Amino acid sequence: xxxxxxxxxxxxxxxSEDVELEIQRYAVLAIANLASAPENxxxxxxxxxxxMLISLSTANDAEVRQYAAYAxxxxxxxxxxxxxxxxxxxxxxxxxxxRTDEPEIQRQVLPALCTLSFADANKIPxxxxxxxxxxxxxxxxxSAENARLACATIGNLAxxxxxxxxxxxxxxxxxxxxALQSPNEEVKREAARALGNLSANIELGDVILRxxxxxxxxxxxxxxDNLTQRMASMALCNLSSNIRNQSFMLNxxxxxxxMHETTLSLxxxxxxxxxxxxxxxxTLTNLAVNPANQPMIMKxxxxxxxxxxxxxxxxxxxxxxxxxxxxxxxxxxLEPIMSSGSLRTLITYAFPSSDSSSNVQFQAxxxxxxxxTHQILRVQIVREGALEPLIMSAKNPSIEVQRETAAALCNLxxxxxxxxxxxxxxxLPALISLAMSGDEQREIHAAAALxxxxxxxxxxxxxxxxxxxxxxxxxxxxxxxxxxIRREVARCFSLFASKRDSHATxxxxxxxxxxxxxxxxxxxxxxxxxxxxxxNLAVSRESHQELFDVGAVAQLVDCxxxxxxxxxxxxxxxxxxxxxxxxxxxxxxxxxxxxxxVSLLSDTDKDTxxxxxxxxxxxxxxxxxxxxxxELNGIPVLLGLGLSExxxxxxxxxxxxxxxxxxxxxxxxxxxxxxLQLLNDFMHSPDVEICHQxxxxxxxxxESTENQALMVDNGVIQHLKYVMRSKSIDVQREAARALxxxxxxxxxxxxxxxxxxxxxxxxxMSSPDFLCQRYAAMxxxNLACHSSNxxxxxLEGALPGLISIAKFE
Numbered sequence: 001x002x003x004x005x006x007x008x009x010x011x012x013x014x015x016s017e018d019v020e021l022e023i024q025r026y027a028v029l030a031i032a033n034l035a036s037a038p039e040n041x042x043x044x045x046x047x048x049x050x051x052m053l054i055s056l057s058t059a060n061d062a063e064v065r066q067y068a069a070y071a072x073x074x075x076x077x078x079x080x081x082x083x084x085x086x087x088x089x090x091x092x093x094x095x096x097x098x099r100t101d102e103p104e105i106q107r108q109v110l111p112a113l114c115t116l117s118f119a120d121a122n123k124i125p126x127x128x129x130x131x132x133x134x135x136x137x138x139x140x141x142x143s144a145e146n147a148r149l150a151c152a153t154i155g156n157l158a159x160x161x162x163x164x165x166x167x168x169x170x171x172x173x174x175x176x177x178x179a180l181q182s183p184n185e186e187v188k189r190e191a192a193r194a195l196g197n198l199s200a201n202i203e204l205g206d207v208i209l210r211x212x213x214x215x216x217x218x219x220x221x222x223x224x225d226n227l228t229q230r231m232a233s234m235a236l237c238n239l240s241s242n243i244r245n246q247s248f249m250l251n252x253x254x255x256x257x258x259m260h261e262t263t264l265s266l267x268x269x270x271x272x273x274x275x276x277x278x279x280x281x282x283t284l285t286n287l288a289v290n291p292a293n294q295p296m297i298m299k300x301x302x303x304x305x306x307x308x309x310x311x312x313x314x315x316x317x318x319x320x321x322x323x324x325x326x327x328x329x330x331x332x333x334l335e336p337i338m339s340s341g342s343l344r345t346l347i348t349y350a351f352p353s354s355d356s357s358s359n360v361q362f363q364a365x366x367x368x369x370x371x372x373t374h375q376i377l378r379v380q381i382v383r384e385g386a387l388e389p390l391i392m393s394a395k396n397p398s399i400e401v402q403r404e405t406a407a408a409l410c411n412l413x414x415x416x417x418x419x420x421x422x423x424x425x426x427x428l429p430a431l432i433s434l435a436m437s438g439d440e441q442r443e444i445h446a447a448a449a450l451x452x453x454x455x456x457x458x459x460x461x462x463x464x465x466x467x468x469x470x471x472x473x474x475x476x477x478x479x480x481x482x483x484x485i486r487r488e489v490a491r492c493f494s495l496f497a498s499k500r501d502s503h504a505t506x507x508x509x510x511x512x513x514x515x516x517x518x519x520x521x522x523x524x525x526x527x528x529x530x531x532x533x534x535x536n537l538a539v540s541r542e543s544h545q546e547l548f549d550v551g552a553v554a555q556l557v558d559c560x561x562x563x564x565x566x567x568x569x570x571x572x573x574x575x576x577x578x579x580x581x582x583x584x585x586x587x588x589x590x591x592x593x594x595x596x597x598v599s600l601l602s603d604t605d606k607d608t609x610x611x612x613x614x615x616x617x618x619x620x621x622x623x624x625x626x627x628x629x630x631e632l633n634g635i636p637v638l639l640g641l642g643l644s645e646x647x648x649x650x651x652x653x654x655x656x657x658x659x660x661x662x663x664x665x666x667x668x669x670x671x672x673x674x675x676l677q678l679l680n681d682f683m684h685s686p687d688v689e690i691c692h693q694x695x696x697x698x699x700x701x702x703e704s705t706e707n708q709a710l711m712v713d714n715g716v717i718q719h720l721k722y723v724m725r726s727k728s729i730d731v732q733r734e735a736a737r738a739l740x741x742x743x744x745x746x747x748x749x750x751x752x753x754x755x756x757x758x759x760x761x762x763x764x765m766s767s768p769d770f771l772c773q774r775y776a777a778m779x780x781x782n783l784a785c786h787s788s789n790x791x792x793x794x795l796e797g798a799l800p801g802l803i804s805i806a807k808f809e
Contacts, residue, residue, distance in 0.1 A: 029067045042081070069093035076112035086119045091126070099130040106134045107146065114149040117156035126153075127163045132170055139175035139191075144184040151179055151190035158197035168204055173211055180216035189228040192220060196235030202242045208235075209245060214252045221257040221280075226273035229261070233279035240286040246293060255296065258283055263304050266311065274313040281308070281319035288326035297323070298333055302340050309345040318360040321349050325363035328370030334377055343371070343384055350389035358398035365393050365404040372411030379417045386412070387425050394430035399439060406434045406445035413452035423453055423461045428468040435473035440482045447477055447488035454495040462499050471509055478514040483523035490518045490526045494533035503540040512537060512550050519555040528567040531559050535574030541581050548587055553578060560596035565605050572600045572611030579618035588619060594628040601637045606646050613641065613652040620659035630666045635673050642678045647687055654682050654693035661700035670697070671707045676714045683719050688728050695723055695734035702741035712748055717755045724760035733772040736764045740779035749786035758783070758796045765801035777805050 072093040076085045085091070094116060098109045113131050116122045126132065135157075138150035154172055157163050167173075172194075179191035195213055199205040213235075220232035236254065239245055258280055264270050265277040284301060287293045301323075308320035324342050327333045337343075349364035368386055372378040390412075393405040409427060412418050422428075427449075434446035450470055454462055470492075477489045493515050496502045506512065515537070518530020534552050537543045547553050560571045575593060578584050597619070600612035616638070619625040629635070638660075642653045657675070660666045679701075682694030698716060701707045711717075716738075723735045739761060743752050752758075761783075764776035780798050783789045793799075 025063050025067065066097070069097045070108070073097060073109055073112040077115050079115050079118070082115055082119055086116065086121050091116055091122050092129075095126070095129050095131050098134040106137070109134060110138055110146060110149050110153075114153045114156075117153045120160070123157050123160045124162060127157055127160075127166045132157070132166060132172075136170050136172045136175060139172070139179055144182070144187055147179060147182065147187045148184065148190050151176060151187060151194050155190055155194035155197055158194055161201070164198065164201045164204055167198065168207065173198065173204070173207055177208065177211040177213045177216070180213060180220075185223070185225050185228055188216075188220065188223075189225065189231050192217060192228065192231035192235050196231060196238055199235055199238035200241075205239045205242050205245060209239065209248065214239075214249060214254075218252065218254055218257055221261050221276075226271075226276065230273050230276040230279065233261070233276045233283065237279045237283045237286065240283045243286075243290050246287055246290055250287070250293070250296075254283075255287075255300070259301055259304065262301075265316065266304065266307050268312070274316060277313070278315050278319050281305075281316060281323060285319065285323040285326055288323050291330055294327055294330055294333060298327065298336060302327070302336060306340040306342050306345075309342070317345070318349065321345060321360060321367070322363045325367035325370070328367040330370075331373060334371050334374045338371065338377055338380065343381065346371075347381075347384060347386050347389060350386065350393060352389075352392055352396060358396060358401050361393060361396065362398065362401045362404060365390065365401060365408055369404050369408035369411060372408050372414075375415065378412050378415045382412060382415075382418045382421060387422065387427060391426050391430045394434055399442075402434060402437065403439070403441045403445070406431075406442045406449065410445045410449040410452065413449045416456065419453045419456040420459065420461055423456070423464050428453075428465060428470065432469060432473050435477060440480070440485065443477060443480065444482060444485045444488060447474070447485055447492060450474070451488050451492035451495060454492050457495070457499050462496055462502055466496070466502060466505050471505070471511065475509070475511070475514055478517060483521075483526060486518065486521060486526040487523055487529065490515070490521075490529035490533060493518075494529045494536055497533045497536035500540055503537060503543050506537060507543055507546050510546075510550075512543070512546050512552055516550050516552040516555060519552065519559055524562070524564050524567065527559065527562065528564055528570060531556070531567055531570035531574060535570050535577055538574050538577035544578060544581055544584055547578070548584075553587070553593075554591050557592060557596045560599050565603075565608070568600060568603055569605060569608045569611065571596070572608045572615065575600075575615040576611045576618070579615040582618075582621065585619055585622040585625065589622065589624050589628065593619070594625060594632055594634070598629070598632050598634045598637055601634065601641060606644060606649060609641055609644070610646070610649050610652060613638070613649065613656055617652055617656040617659055620656055620662075623663060626660050626663040626666055629660065630663070630669050635660065635666065635669050635675070639670075639673055639675050639678055642682070647690070650682065650685070651687060651690050651693070654679075654690050654697065658693050658696045658700065661697050664704065667701050667704040668706055671701060671704075671710050676701075676711060676716060680714070680716065680719045683723050688726075688731065691723060691726065692728060692730045692734060695720070695731055695738060699734050699738035699741060702738050705745060708742050708745050708748060711742065712751055717742065717752055717757060721755055721757045721760055724757065724764065729767065729769045729772060732764055732767060733769055733775060736761065736772055736775035736779060740775045740782060743779050743782035746785060749783045749789055752779075753783060753789045753792055758789075758792060758798070762796050762798045762801060765798070765805060773805055777802060 072090050075081060076090055076094055094109060094112045097105050098113060100106065113126060113135060117126055135150050135153045138146045141147050141150065154167065154176065158167060176191045176194050179187050182188050195208050199208050217232050217235055220228055223229050223232070240249060261272070262277060262280045262284065265272040284297060288297055305320045305323055308317050311317050324337060324346065327337060346364045346367045349360050350368055352361060368381060368390070371381055390405050390408055393401055396402055409431060413422055431446045431449050434442045435450065437443060450465070454465060474489050474492055477485050480486055493511060497506060512534070515530055515533045518526050519534070521527045521530060534547060538547060556571050556574055559567060562568055575597065579588060597612050597616050600608055601616065603609060616629065620629065638653055638656060641649055644650060657670065661670055679694045679697055682690050683698070685691050698720065702711060720735045720738050723731050726732055739752060739757055743749055761776045761779050764772050767773055767776070780793060780802065784793055
């Protein structure tokens with residue numbers, strides 16, 4: 001009939017407004033009947049019939065509208081003209097008939113709805129404009145073909161996330177779960193596809209499981225139909241993406257068929273569907289996110305996953321990497337994963353690929369990051385060649401890949417063995433790039449990696465880092481609003497400052513300015529490293545002026561008030577280094593460091609005490625500082641430290657007291673604060689240096705006539721008599737000086753002689769040390785002023801020694 005040319009007069013009658021309505025109706029009905037033949041559809045479209053029918057579907061007459069819409073429905077069933085129907089507005093006539101209450105008409109409309117639902121432009125209108133209810137109604141239809149079309153339509157509509165809520169509000173999910181029980185394979189397949197698409201929404205996934213879909217989906221994994229397997233595995237994959245569902249699904253028997261299908265795919269002779277295998281591997285990947293599932297996967301699935309490195313399907317190989325990457329998140333899994341031979345696969349996929357997606361590379365790098373947390377395995381990773389792909393990954397356009405790369409490099413740099421290889425292997429430019437990225441996550445890991453590498457103080461590593469330009473990003477990151485980044489930058493600077501070879505460079509680029517900002521940092525750890533960096537820089541005297549100029553030394557006064565033990569220890573260390581330079585003593589006095597040192601001496605940490613005592617000892621070489629220290633009641637604090645069990649602390653306390661006792665007022669204060677008992681104990685110390693310094697303090701104290709009576713009363717003379725027998729010339733010298741000073745007071749001369757010290761003084765005149773001879777002779781001379789002592793002096797044989805000294809023999 002088409003060939004005979006009936007279309008032209010029929011179209012003319014259908015369009016005409018001059019003919020009788022009944023004639024127009026029959027003309028449109030005739031066209032509709034012709035549209036029932038698929039072979040006519042192409043002609044309809046080419047001759048403009050489709051546009052006319054769509055236009056007539058809005059005619060005033062109900063029968064004309066219905067016949068025109070019916071014709072459009074028939075044409076719309078043809079997938080070859082779906083695009084034209086959609087673009088010309090053919091969906092509305094189809095929906096017009098779908099909204100009728102007549103089941104037979106709805107049954108005729110269903111194929112058209114199914115065909116049109118494949119076009120994205122139609123998915124939302126079908127749901128919102130009356131097509132969904134008709135489709136849902138046929139899911140349980142007695143006709144398997146109608147049920148298949150309905151399930152397929154829902155599957156298509158569910159590809160749009162905006163349709164989820166509308167579909168969920170209908171009875172679609174319940175009916176789809178029922179369709180899984182159909183004896184027809186195609187119905188089950190389309191129902192599984194629809195449920196799989198819907199389960200991409202976590203909340204709908206819960207609904208699907210509550211409706212009882214799991215017992216029907218799991219057996220479908222063993223279906224002889226590959227497409228059914230594929231859709232079931234897709235649905236199970238999406239359902240397993242919700243970690244709360246995983247325990248329920250595993251208890252429902254998911255794991256065994258999942259592993260069976262995955263393992264079967266490794267057989268080259270099997271006809272497994274690769275797409276199904278991919279979904280199975282992704283399901284395992286989802287399950288591996290939950291640490292509770294990992295032991296089971298490691299026990300029964302790791303060997304299988306490792307074998308996928310040689311699988312013929314690249315996507316399967318990639319998805320196996322996803323799963324292994326998740327397993328690498330647990331330290332307990334790392335050694336078995338390495339033993340399985342998966343490392344080479346992970347390194348391979350860490351390289352950039354032609355794949356437009358960065359997911360594979362991301363997972364591989366994330367896996368390397370996880371393995372790099374193991375202190376032994378991180379060395380093996382580098383030996384196996386992981387640095388090259390990681391360096392390349394640092395340039396990946398994906399921010400997530402770059403973040404994982406920075407974290408992996410940070411972990412690798414924790415190994416002493418890796419540091420040198422990373423510094424010389426091209427990692428530094430990659431880290432510098434990551435540190436300058438402007439993204440806090442990349443910056444913090446890159447800064448930490450640089451700090452880890454800088455821990456290798458020996459050798460040329462730090463010099464290489466400086467030559468590569470590491471200082472520039474560190475200077476920029478020093479002002480970061482992220483405390484974690486500032487912390488790592490401060491640590492890095494402190495490590496650079498720990499090597500004297502780097503000091504000149506740090507001073508030249510004014511790194512002390514940035515380091516000084518850490519001293520005011522609100523972050524405790526950043527402040528600690530900042531102080532330590534300044535302290536390390538202060539080891540070199542060439543840096544001292546720079547530290548004073550930028551205000552770093554002045555800022556230490558506030559840092560000394562910190563509640564952090566390590567910070568206070570670093571402050572004391574810094575002050576010791578600064579105070580070791582006599583040129584700094586006057587500036588230190590002006591900055592008021594005395595109060596800070598007294599505070600540090602009062603601390604309960606012995607390392608802080610030791611460093612603070614060393615600093616005080618150096619500064620007490622200045623008379624003004626000695627007076628400031630005494631005025632601030634530093635002497636009682638120092639005497640309290642003398643009770644420490646630590647020999648080094650005692651040694652420095654004694655040396656500091658010796659310097660302090662050079663001042664006249666301080667001599668009296670030491671005695672008044674009951675320092676004699678401590679000094680007497682020190683003179684009996686088995687440590688020669690403590691004994692030497694304590695005896696020197698006693699000699700200094702004895703220069704004050706105000707002290708001498710108390711010293712005699714406290715039995716100092718007996719203690720001096722004891723140390724005069726010391727094998728140390730230094731001790732003998734100071735003891736002789738002390739006795740000489742005390743004997744200068746006429747009143748105490750008989751007491752000294754009566755104590756039996758005369759023989760020790762006579763022996764000291766024969767000492768190889770000329771100062772020891774001098775002090776002994778001075779003491780005997782003072783004792784000889786008292787007439788009652790002269791005979792005893794002669795009897796002790798002092799005269800030959802005096803004559804010998806007088807002759808300069």
